[in-house]
Amino acid sequence: MIYLDNAATSFPKPKGMIEKMSDHQLAWCGNPGRAGHMLSRKTAEAVRSSRNILADFFDIDDPARIIFTKNATEALNLAILGTVKEGDHIITTSMEHNSVLRPLIASGAEYTIISCRQDGSLDPADVEKAIRKNTGLIVCTHASNVTGTIMPVHRLADICRKKGIRILVDASQSAGHLPLSADDFDMVAMPGHKGLLGPMGTGLLIVKEKKALQPLMYGGTGTLSKMLEPPVEFPESFEAGTVNAPGIIGLGHAAGWIMNRGIEQIYEYQMGLIRMFDEQLRNMPQVEVYGPSVYRSKVGITAFNVRGRSSEEVASLLNDEFGIAVRAGFHCAGIAHKTIGTWDTGAVRVSPGVFTTRSQMQYAADVIWRIAKTASGVRPSRYLPVHPRGCSFR
């Protein structure tokens, strides 16, 4: 299988990660922070070590400001529902994932959704114009999960700083792909299982200002057990219950792997892949590509449709006939499709990762060309150039 669905979750994972996680579960598993015995202490130390690696990764001085969650959705819910006050107004964009929009609506706050341009890009002036006296939070994705469009989050952060408004960045499609200093923003939410190459069941919220956030979940923290009120310390008060220690250990390993290779090198490699792929698709008359045509204005995602075929049909053909995994449809971001003009159709999304090879991308482009040349309802030929093997980045 050629896996081109890394925007959903990354696959494969860095060498040694699974071994490290299974070693923990098989040989030295204890509940971290819950006891003084050797296994509990060793696991707590390993979780602390992962937190330290991630603090280095995102350039923050205090690892306690990293809260581990089970995914980006939980991190976004915590950031939104844990900071919004009654009477607040929130601004967000039409390119957001439902894991931003749904908690925002559930918060009961007033909100404004800024319409982005058809390529998914955002004019920060539109955001500035929408600010009201009671605007307390601006939420923006760093990069769209539909088109890959990179959003002007640093410009928004400048506006927020001047106006005394908090900014939350959804780094689900940028963490591990673009350099990111978390302290440029008030809060940054992300999954561990996408660009950070960690296992499923991991995510993080990084907060700049500790006192702004309220927990959403209460329970045992392994500290101050005689108190009925929860402790206020970071990160314990936001990580109630047993944490996903093997997942966090795996995530720390994966983040270290990325740091060893260098995020700039990874970025350049992925840009090379997406540029080569995009240029070919944009030259196919039957194919419509969405999002910015300047490849450096986006992360490694290409959204497209083949005229005369639904996105689901194209994805099924890619999977069933050619062994290529992509995602079709609406990508949990319905209104983003209104923005880019695919409200009725959705789109096919191709998202290579750090282990994708050029020959795999070339094969995918060849197959799409073949599908586009074949009449709708007819199965395209399987005869294509040599099937690629191997990964250049491993």
Ligand SMILES: Cc1ncc(COP(=O)(O)O)c(C=O)c1O
């Ligand atoms: C931009 C964006 N935000 C949030 C999420 C939610 O991530 P998770 O599935 O880890 O909760 C995704 C997942 O696809 C995403 O692409």
